[in-house]
Amino acid sequence: MDSRIPICKPWIGEKEKQYVQECIESSWISSKGRFISKFEQKVSDFIGAKYCSSTSNGTTALHLALLAIGIKKGDEVITTNFTYVASTNSILITGATPVFCEIRESDLNIDSSLIEKLVTKKTKAILVTNVYGYMVDLVKIKNICKKHNLYLIEDAAESFGASLGKDMSGSYSDISTFSFFGNKTITTGEGGMVICKQKKHFEKIKQLKNQGNSLSQTYFHDILGYNYRMTNIQAAIGCAQIDNIKEILERKSIVYHKYEKLLSNKVKFLNKLKGSTPSYWMVPVIFDKVEQKRETENILNKNNIETRPFFTPIDLLPFYENSKCVVAKSIYRKGLLLPSFPSLRESEIEKICSLIIGN
Numbered sequence: 001m002d003s004r005i006p007i008c009k010p011w012i013g014e015k016e017k018q019y020v021q022e023c024i025e026s027s028w029i030s031s032k033g034r035f036i037s038k039f040e041q042k043v044s045d046f047i048g049a050k051y052c053s054s055t056s057n058g059t060t061a062l063h064l065a066l067l068a069i070g071i072k073k074g075d076e077v078i079t080t081n082f083t084y085v086a087s088t089n090s091i092l093i094t095g096a097t098p099v100f101c102e103i104r105e106s107d108l109n110i111d112s113s114l115i116e117k118l119v120t121k122k123t124k125a126i127l128v129t130n131v132y133g134y135m136v137d138l139v140k141i142k143n144i145c146k147k148h149n150l151y152l153i154e155d156a157a158e159s160f161g162a163s164l165g166k167d168m169s170g171s172y173s174d175i176s177t178f179s180f181f182g183n184k185t186i187t188t189g190e191g192g193m194v195i196c197k198q199k200k201h202f203e204k205i206k207q208l209k210n211q212g213n214s215l216s217q218t219y220f221h222d223i224l225g226y227n228y229r230m231t232n233i234q235a236a237i238g239c240a241q242i243d244n245i246k247e248i249l250e251r252k253s254i255v256y257h258k259y260e261k262l263l264s265n266k267v268k269f270l271n272k273l274k275g276s277t278p279s280y281w282m283v284p285v286i287f288d289k290v291e292q293k294r295e296t297e298n299i300l301n302k303n304n305i306e307t308r309p310f311f312t313p314i315d316l317l318p319f320y321e322n323s324k325c326v327v328a329k330s331i332y333r334k335g336l337l338l339p340s341f342p343s344l345r346e347s348e349i350e351k352i353c354s355l356i357i358g359n
């Protein structure tokens with residue numbers, strides 16, 4: 001038996017196997033088949049959004065989202081420097097320029113109070129990430145968008161199942177994206193989804209992800225497109241996964257609160273935005289000193305417990321320009337993500353916490 005405690009582990013049961021087997025036995029293994037529209041419908045029902053289009057992964061979902069709203073070379077997109085690299089890369093790939101906004105220390109999310117001064121004539125959109133499943137203050141940012149005629153794009157890769165007020169993550173912004181990578185709240189192996197408010201964006205995405213094929217004539221390609229489609233096998237896994245979403249979210253919330261109870265005297269936890277419920281995707285904790293974090297990382301690793309460092313701020317990566325944002329740079333070396341998955345046992349959490357406290 002593997003005694004290693006991984007950082008993440010998907011919650012996979014018999015239904016996933018049964019649905020995948022159905023794909024194989026019926027030969028519907030590529031990007032046609034009954035599970036694709038079924039999965040899109042299930043996501044649509046769960047988050048309460050009309051236009052959901054599945055994609056091959058979360059990165060292609062982001063690329064499609066930006067293309068659908070017309071982001072191109074010469075445009076500026078205001079975004080955070082503390083996110084997964086795919087988020088910001090999607091801006092670069094279109095030829096547009098990411099403009100980094102400072103983050104807040106309390107939740108590591110973009111600081112909405114500092115966005116407006118970054119708006120220029122070239123700004124076309126604001127791309128936010130609900131970092132580690134904690135909701136950004138979308139309402140304030142949408143008001144800025146309305147005032148300056150900008151699009152709000154929500155990278156909700158880590159916040160599937162989170163909510164802000166009555167709105168589920170992914171349902172509020174002009175265009176939002178999910179990832180269903182193996183470490184996400186629900187998985188399709190690799191996979192993603194774009195959620196659009198407007199039908200015209202949804203239709204553009206359907207076309208772009210399918211080699212630019214006309215929506216009314218097969219083998220006629222009226223725009224340059226991509227193959228960014230989800231397969232029936234991916235969607236089959238997704239259909240089984242989403243049926244368990246309530247239990248997955250409940251279990252992850254229990255895991256998080258157990259850590260919080262045992263560790264709140266030792267490390268800092270993030271503050272959730274008022275009126276929001278995070279997805280509790282992972283458990284980010286912040287140590288007072290970098291050395292403490294390093295020692296804890298080593299001790300957990302020696303005890304076969306996997307952890308993950310915080311993101312390196314995007315503007316420190318070699319192919320990005322450094323920015324004046326300082327918060328992420330002062331925190332990221334002190335941050336650690338702890339194992340969090342639905343089947344993580346209470347005794348395992350206690351073991352992890354006692355190693356952290358004993359250090």
Ligand SMILES: Cc1ncc(COP(=O)(O)O)c(C=O)c1O
Pocket residue numbers: 057058059060083084086087129155157158179180181190191192
């Ligand atoms: C915030 C964020 N954005 C984008 C992505 C990209 O998703 P994918 O790995 O499915 O391409 C991820 C997932 O790793 C993510 O965490």
